[in-house]
Amino acid sequence: MMKNMIVSLLLVCGVFSVDADEVKSVMEGDSVTLHTDLTVIQTSDVIRWRFGEGESRDLLVDIANNNISYNGPFKDRLHADIQTGDLTITNMRIKHSGPYEVQISRATTTYKRFRVNVTVAPSVISAGDVKSVTEGDSVTLHTDVQTQRDDLILWRFGDDGVLIAKHDKEDNKSSIYDADGRFRNRLKLDPHTGSLIITNTKTTDTGLYRLKISSNRDTKYKTFSVSVSVGRKACWESFLRTGRICSTLHCGSITHCMKSCLSDISLWMKDHHLQLNLAKTELLLIPSDPESHHNLSIQKPGSGDR
Structure with missing residues (x-):
């Protein structure tokens, strides 16, 4: 009875997560390197890297007799250092977050465990x-x-x-x-x-x-x-409504806005075989905001008059 209880206890303990020796945080798309802390791998050493928890763990890297074999669902982004056994994972994704473990077998077998957290990458400013x-x-x-x-x-x-x-x-x-x-x-x-x-x-x-x-x-x-x-039509209409079109809708200066509208009027009249008598033309601006004042200097299209 006691023997059965001990075996059951060992089995239950085997499915519990073990605290990580190191925690690594990396941005999505970047690389991370997990270190074995070995200086040089000996010929008789066997090193195995695994990812995941419990029985669902994936064997990622197997190093033995100075040979490296890569396995698992993301083996194309793995690189192991043949001198130290360190594991580098490139181009990380969110799904690569989780526990990693290295098993080092020499005269005795030791383990080192990592928790890797992959987070959404921050913004990067460049020209x-x-x-x-x-x-x-x-x-x-x-x-x-x-x-x-x-x-x-x-x-x-x-x-x-x-x-x-x-x-x-x-x-x-x-x-x-x-x-x-x-x-x-x-x-x-x-x-x-x-x-x-x-x-x-x-x-x-x-x-x-x-x-x-x-x-x-x-x-x-x-x-x-x-x-x-904004387009010229929207620029003109909004200016007549508020008197503050250009500062709020990014269409440039008020002078530029008015020049654009006058240019449109001249082109429309020309297309309809009409001609603007500049000597008898006045431009009246009556914005809805009586407190709005603008000092405008606008040259009429095709004229030196202002």
């Missing part, structure tokens, strides 16, 4: 492209790559680097994130390149977009500064 579009148009932010089977593409927006899109080629899955409802189903990802497409642009889409491409080979970064301006 990039500038895109200027008119509200309502579409704009494409190009990755300039053909995605490979292990690429992870992350798109972020704004100073806080909020994640807005993710393209995981390895899992053949694309995801769009729009927690604050800013884009409202206006974001798309090109399935072949991972380029970000913004349709029916709004002035609120103006800002910094950050791209990160991670693979087993390297990690690339790129940023885009996108400026969305």
